[in-house]
Amino acid sequence: MSANTRVVGAARWVGSVQKAFIAILLVLLAMAVANLFPETKTNFFSEANFVNVLKSASIFLILAMGETVVLIARGVDLSIGGMMAFSGVVVILLMNAGVPIPIAIALTLLVGVAVGAVNAFISVYQRAEPFIITLGMGIVLTGAGQQLTNAHPVGSTLPDFQLVANTKILGPLPILVVVMLAVLAVTYWMLRSTSFGRNVYAVGGDPEVANYSGINVRRTQAATYLICGLTAALGGVMLASQLNSASSIAGENTALYVVCAVVVGGTSVAGGIGGAIKSTIGLLLLGLLTSAFNMLRIESLVSYLPTALLGIIIVSILWLDSYGRKRKREAV
């Protein structure tokens, strides 16, 4: 009897822990096992590799924070890929035109907020389907970036610009990672400890109830799009600074990748559930997987196998997520 209860308790605990977190543990375990054998031994557990994973996840994570807030409030923003590429192009073109670095960055962030405002106006105040509106906005921004640069990558003429992201200020961690941690901390604080954050959850959980509770539903939802535009522009600026150049096609698959990572982390596409830490776990899972695939040279076994495996893992976690909701619906 007691053993039975313990088993049930353990099962419940496994059910409550994020699937993405379990998946991370499985990846780490698999790599540890692989390290036991000389032919599959890798540098996976080295500081350099973890810094690399963090660095490559940083841009996506900055974008993911804004996306998380939008998703919790029952919206979705697919323009972040286009926004990222476009803001990179804008910041570099502004600087090449002679605008000082801080002003160029500030103007670019303003552009991000402005695009967020357009998204918010059409999809919140006019109640159009945000998925398609922001998809269209992403296309518009990508096209605008291509028109500005003739679809060629543009380099910055100021060598100082790349210091913005790449200067190491915290041991082996560059500013890029520190900015990412700051965005993560601010988002976490905003969602957990401010009335705006509570309103976001309330609006996502049930807009009607939120409305009756005196929350300005539309203004809250609109604010989430502004935040998302800001983080996407910030991500674009950091990416441009990291590479000291920008390409108008950089954001092709970014939006869906980030939304998938956020959902894989446990933020619900139905709104009301999610958080900054969950999204971080989701992104780290995808980052660690990519790193593990590279280390084990899976690419050299069969080309493009990593992409396929990543797709299969994303589908499985999303499948489990939907299946969990179905079970809950049926249990009621």
Next chain:
Amino acid sequence: MSAATQRLGRPTPQGVGNFLRDNPIYVAIVGLVVVTSIVEPKFLTVDNFDNIIRSSGTLAFAALGMTFVIMAGFLDLSIGGIISLVAVVTVTLVDRVGQGPAILIGLSVGLGCGLINSLLIITSGALTQAESLFITFGMSLVFGAAALMYTQGVTQFLTYSQSDISIFDAINAGAIGPLSVFAVMFLISLAVLAVIERRTYPGRAVLLVGGNKVAARLAGVPIGRTIVMIYAISGLMSAIGAVILVSRVTLADPNMGVPYMTQAILAVVVGGTALIGGRGSVLWTVVGAFLLVLLNNCLNLLGVSSYVQFMLWGVILIAVIWLDTVKQARVR
């Protein structure tokens, strides 16, 4: 059409004025056509219209399949991956098994991909558009990666000895009486799909499921079977689109299907099918696809840069959805 719309509670527009007011996108594109034919006399030539019909092929077929998915209130983002996969499979098999069997195998691959999508969605119990969106996006990664793995990322060329009767040439350039083979294929597919939509129980179930899933289930509409049907149709129509694409360009690239995902959704919604499901028709999609290809052709003849054209797709997507939302709000 009027019977169908009245049944679904949408007032039938009476008179020319109302039609123009309700369909500004139609008006805008027809206006552009008039301007183009004045500015550029080459527009109104038989050669040009032949060109328009030929270049609309893949988009038209993929959009027809997508219409059923959207009418049922779901989305299929995997058609880009399916088109790529079917194209490379068909082209590489021509040498080994002959043209007919290669095309048949290609079509069954497309059908199979659609069935996999539907099984994933049914077993996970996904009922919302968002859930279907993310699962099919994950599958588009898988299908695209499968195409890349199969070809090792190399573009495949269609090779067959010139003395053989070429099915691909026939599809691309052949004619049956006054109509091209392509036009005949399109009209047959359209007729079959229109009959399914209007005159069969499964077809009417699609609109019922799209209108209200809970009500449909309570009324005994088989939702699972409907989901299987719409994704199978979407996969098969994308596969036909892939075969037509291969016939026209005589090569298969493992990334060639990617742009068709957005374009197909655009054609469906420009035609007037509601994105939230429950209202629409394959006949409207034909108009939508034709208008889009016409628009593309006009802009090419007017010498508009391809990047600005790309931006315009986004603007149209936003405008169509926005105007549709405003129209729906007025009806209510």
